[in-house]
Each structure stands twice: as structure tokens, then as C-alpha cells.
Amino acid sequence: MARALKHAALCLMLLPRFLLAAVMLWLLDFLCIRKKVLLKMGETPDSQDDPPVCVADSNKMFTLESLRAVWYGQKLDFLKSAHLGHTAPNTEVVLVQDRRQVRILDCMKGKRPLILNFGSCS
Helix, strand or coil: CHHHHHHHHHHHHHHHHHHHHHHHHHHHHHHHHHHHHHHHCCCCCCCCCCCCCCCCHHHCCCCHHHHHHHHHHHHHHHHCCCCCCCCCCCCEEECCCCCCEEEHHHHCCCCCCCCCCCCCCC
16 A cells, blocks of 8 residues: 555655656657758758758657656656755665675775776676
């Protein structure tokens, strides 16, 4: 019951942002329609360097897949642990030199900034 209530509260908090994004995607589809009408009227681009306008039924922005992606992205953004202006999360990391787990903020020394290097091995 408590989980369902938390889920409903999250949905209500995300709904205004989601609806705004959905309206923007819907308006972008009208921009595509406008380009299609201009092409039929014989409008030519001002510059030869501009790529040709690509107008097709397959480039719609307001689709079920795009709305799902927007909802998922906003949910991930809302539930992230790091937020601008708030305290940094103190997650566990593994020190490379001695392979032990420590909290990330334990690596700070005085008022010196802590620099994290996210490298890759490939």
C-alpha cells in the first residue's frame, strides 16, 4: 500500500513536466507539417549550404515511444541522488592502490577540491 502511494505521489509530481514535454513534442510535429507545406508551395532555401529539408511521416516527434522515453528520463532525473546546490552523495568507491572500499568523501584532505577521474579500460 505504501509503495503504491509513493508511486502515485511521484506520478503527480512528474506530471506537469511530462505534459510540458509532450506539448513541445506535439508542436514539433506541427513544425514538420509547416515545412511540408512550404516545400509544396515551392519555397527554396536561402543558402546553398543548407541541407535539404527532410519531411516524412517517419520523423514524427509525438509518438508513444518518445513519450515513454520522456517519462522514463524525467523519472530518472527526479530520482537521482545528486542535485545541484545540495550535499554530494557519499557513495562507496574502491581505492585503486590498495583495493579497499571507502566512502568518497573520506578521500578529501582539508579544503582541497576532490577530483574524480572516471577512466576506462578498453
